[in-house]
Amino acid sequence: PAIQQTAQQYAEIVAEGTSRSSMEADIGFVLMDPCVVQSILRGLLAIKNDPRQGGAFLCPEARAALQLLVCATHSVLSQQHLVSDGGEIERSPVPESLAFLQLSCGPPSSEVLASVGLSEKLLMTALRKHGQKDVDALVQSGGQINAELAEVLHRAAPGPAHAVVRLLLGTLTNKCLLFRNQLGLEDCLRLMQEHNPRHGRDWVQLQQVDMLVGAAIHLSNWLDVSLRKTLREYTFPLAREDPWIHGRVADLLAMFQRPNFASTREEITALQEMLNHGSFFDEHHKWWCDLALAYLPLVQAQGKGYLLDIYSDSMLGRYVPLDDGRLSSLVGLAATGIPPPGNVATSPMHVVSPAPTSDAVETMPCASSLTDRARQILGSEDGLLVPGVGERIREFCAECLGIEKVNEVVELLTANFRGYHWLSHLASRWLATISSRISMVEDPIRSILRQRMIHEFSPQRADPLLMPRNGTPHIPAWLDPFIQEAEWRGGVYEL
Numbered sequence: 001p002a003i004q005q006t007a008q009q010y011a012e013i014v015a016e017g018t019s020r021s022s023m024e025a026d027i028g029f030v031l032m033d034p035c036v037v038q039s040i041l042r043g044l045l046a047i048k049n050d051p052r053q054g055g056a057f058l059c060p061e062a063r064a065a066l067q068l069l070v071c072a073t074h075s076v077l078s079q080q081h082l083v084s085d086g087g088e089i090e091r092s093p094v095p096e097s098l099a100f101l102q103l104s105c106g107p108p109s110s111e112v113l114a115s116v117g118l119s120e121k122l123l124m125t126a127l128r129k130h131g132q133k134d135v136d137a138l139v140q141s142g143g144q145i146n147a148e149l150a151e152v153l154h155r156a157a158p159g160p161a162h163a164v165v166r167l168l169l170g171t172l173t174n175k176c177l178l179f180r181n182q183l184g185l186e187d188c189l190r191l192m193q194e195h196n197p198r199h200g201r202d203w204v205q206l207q208q209v210d211m212l213v214g215a216a217i218h219l220s221n222w223l224d225v226s227l228r229k230t231l232r233e234y235t236f237p238l239a240r241e242d243p244w245i246h247g248r249v250a251d252l253l254a255m256f257q258r259p260n261f262a263s264t265r266e267e268i269t270a271l272q273e274m275l276n277h278g279s280f281f282d283e284h285h286k287w288w289c290d291l292a293l294a295y296l297p298l299v300q301a302q303g304k305g306y307l308l309d310i311y312s313d314s315m316l317g318r319y320v321p322l323d324d325g326r327l328s329s330l331v332g333l334a335a336t337g338i339p340p341p342g343n344v345a346t347s348p349m350h351v352v353s354p355a356p357t358s359d360a361v362e363t364m365p366c367a368s369s370l371t372d373r374a375r376q377i378l379g380s381e382d383g384l385l386v387p388g389v390g391e392r393i394r395e396f397c398a399e400c401l402g403i404e405k406v407n408e409v410v411e412l413l414t415a416n417f418r419g420y421h422w423l424s425h426l427a428s429r430w431l432a433t434i435s436s437r438i439s440m441v442e443d444p445i446r447s448i449l450r451q452r453m454i455h456e457f458s459p460q461r462a463d464p465l466l467m468p469r470n471g472t473p474h475i476p477a478w479l480d481p482f483i484q485e486a487e488w489r490g491g492v493y494e495l
Contacts, residue, residue, distance in 0.1 A: 034207050037069070038171065038207075038211070040065055040068065040069060041168060041171040042171065043061075043065060044062055044065045044066070044168070045127065045171065045172075045175075047059055047061050047062040057110060057120045057124060058120050058124055060106070061107070063107040063108055063109075063110075063113060063120075064106075064107040064108075066108075066113060066118060066164065067107065067108045067113075069167065070116060070118070070160050070161055070164055071160075073160040073161075073163045074160035116156065116159060116160070116161040117156030117159065117162070118152065118156065118161050118164070119151075119152055119155065122149075122152050123148070123149075123152060123168075125148045126146070126148040126149045126152070126172075129143070129145050130145065130172050130175065130176075130184075134181075135176060135179075135181040135184035136181045136182060136183040136184055138184075139183040139184060139187060145184055145187055146169075146187055146188060146191050149169055149172075149191065150191055150194075152165050153166070153169075153191070162195075163204050166192070166204045166208075167204055167207065169188060169191060169192055170192065170204070170207060170208040170211055171211070173185065173188035173189060173192060173208070173211075173212070174211040174212060174215050176188055177212060177215045177216065177219070177227065177231075178215050178218070180219070180222065182227065182230065185227070185230055189230065189234045192208060192234075201238070201241070201242045201245070205238075206244065206245070209235060209238060209245050209248055210248060212231060212234075212235070213235070213248045213249070213251055213252050216231055216252055217251065217252065217255070220255070221258070223255065225266070228266070231252065232270060235248075235249050235252070236249065236270075236274070239278050239279060240277055240278060240279055241279055242279055242282070243279045243281060243282050243285075243287040243291070244282075244287075245279075246274065246278040246279050246280070246287070246291060247287065247291060247294055249274060249278070250274065250291060250294040250295055251294065253267075253270055253271065253274065253295075253298060254294075254297065254298055256298060256301075257297060257298055265460050265463050265464070266460070267307075267464075268306075268307075268310065268463075268464060268467065271295075271298075271307065271311075271314075272310055272314065275295070275310065275314030275315065275317065276314050276315045276316075277315075278291070278316075280315075280316065280319075288316065288319050288320050289320055292316055292320040295316070296322070299311040299322075300322075306464055306467055306474075308322070373395075374392040374393070374396035375412065377389075377392050378393065378409060378413060378416075379412045379415075379416055380416060381416055381420070382416070382417060382418050382419070382421070383412065383413055383416055383417075384413045384417060385421060393409055396408075396409060397409065428445055431444050432445060446485075446487040446488075447487065449487075450487055450488070450490070450491040453491055454491055454494060457495055
C-alpha cells in the first residue's frame with residue numbers, strides 16, 4: 001500500500017506538467033540510497049511465497065518490490081554509459097507495464113517480470129534454498145545453492161534487472177557472512193565476482209563491499225580466521241584498484257586492535273599488502289592522507305611498535321609520514337568533530353548493514369547470549385584466572401547494574417574456585433625440596449616447564465617478536481639470558 005500511495009502521488013505531479021523523465025530520474029536517485037535499497041531487499045527476503053499458486057511464485061508484495069527496484073535501477077543506469085570490451089551495450093527498454101506510474105495499478109504479473117528476465121520460479125527456488133537454517137549443509141551434500149540465481153543473472157543481462165539480481169545476491173552473501181555459513185559465502189562471492197564489471201567499479205559493487213565490511217565489523221569476535229581469509233581474498237584485489245574500497249578494507253583491518261587478536265603473521269601480511277599495493281587515488285580525489293588517518297589508530301596501538309616500522313617502510317608511510325603536518329591537521333579536525341574533506345568514514349556509501357530478518361535462520365549473538373557466554377566462563381573452574389575475566393564481568397553486568405548481578409558474579413567466582421594455581425605452586429616447592437636433597441640428572445621442574453613450552457609454542461605469535469626492524473634483525477632483550485640456561489637452550493634448539 002505504501003508503494004501504491006507513493007506512485008499515485010507521483011502520478012499527480014506528472015498531471016500538473018512535470019516531465020516524466022525528470023521525475024523518474026529523481027525517484028531513481030532517492031531509491032538508490034544504500035539504506036533504502038537494503039531495506040527493500042530485506043523486506044523481499046522476509047516476504048513469503050504465494051500459497052494460492054502452490055508456493056512456486058512470489059506473492060504480490062514481492063513482485064511490487066521487484067518492480068520498484070527494476071524501475072529505480074533503470075533510471076540510474078539510463079544516466080550512465082554501460083560499456084564492455086566490445087563497446088557500449090545496447091540496453092533493452094523497460095516495458096511500459098513496469099513504469100513508475102503503473103505502480104499505483106498494483107503489482108506486475110509474472111509475464112511482465114519475465115519480460116525483463118526475472119523468472120519467479122527461479123527466484124522463489126533460490127530464496128527457499130537460502131532460507132534454510134544450515135546453508136553449508138546443503139552445499140556439503142552436493143547442492144548448488146546459487147544455480148537458479150546464476151541462471152537468472154544470465155537471462156537478465158544486460159539491463160536493469162541484472163543489477164537488481166546482483167543487489168539481491170549481495171544481500172544473500174551478506175546473510176551468509178552474518179550467520180557464518182563459510183561454504184555459502186564462498187559460493188556467493190564466486191558468483192558475484194563472475195558478474196562484477198571487468199573494468200572499474202560500479203555502484204552495485206560498492207554496495208556489496210560496504211555490506212560485507214559492515215557485517216564483518218558487526219560480527220566482531222565471531223569473525224573467525226576462515227571468514228577473514230575469505231573476505232581478504234575477495235576485497236584485497238578490489239582495494240588494489242579502488243581507493244574507496246581500500247578505505248573500507250582499512251576499516252575492516254581495524255579489528256586487529258581488539259585484545260582477542262594476537263599480533264600474528266596475518267596482521268603483518270595484510271598491512272604490508274595494503275600499505276604498499278592498495279589504491280591511493282582516483283580521478284576525483286587523492287586519498288593518501290585520508291587512508292593514513294584510517295590506519296593511524298591501528299599502527300599506533302599499544303604494544304605493537306613493530307607496526308610503526310611496517311608503516312614507515314611502506315609506500316603510504318613514505319608519502320605521508322606520521323609526523324607529516326597534513327596528517328596532524330586531519331587529526332585535529334577529527335578531534336573537534338569536524339569531518340575531514342573526502343574522509344573515507346564520511347562517504348555517502350558508508351552504511352552499517354543490519355542483520356537479515358528472515359525467520360528461517362538462526363539469530364546472531366545478542367546481549368542476552370553474551371551474558372550467557374560470560375556466565376559460562378565465570379562459572380568454570382578457576383574462572384577468576386581466565387584471561388580477559390574483567391571483560392567477561394562487564395559483559396555479565398551490562399544488562400543490569402543492580403547489586404543482584406554483582407552478588408551473582410561473586411558467587412560464581414567463589415563457588416568454582418579450585419586453586420589449581422596454588423596447588424601447582426605448592427607442588428613445585430615440594431619438587432624443589434626433593435631435587436635439592438636427591439642427586440638428579442635433570443631438574444624436574446624445568447623439565448616439565450620445557451615440555452609445556454614446546455607444547456604451547458605458537459609460531460604465529462613468535463614470528464612478530466623476531467621480525468626485522470628497519471632492515472636489521474631484532475633480538476628480544478630476554479632471549480640472551482634465557483638461552484644461557486641449558487634446559488631452556490635445549491628447548492630453543494628443539495623448537
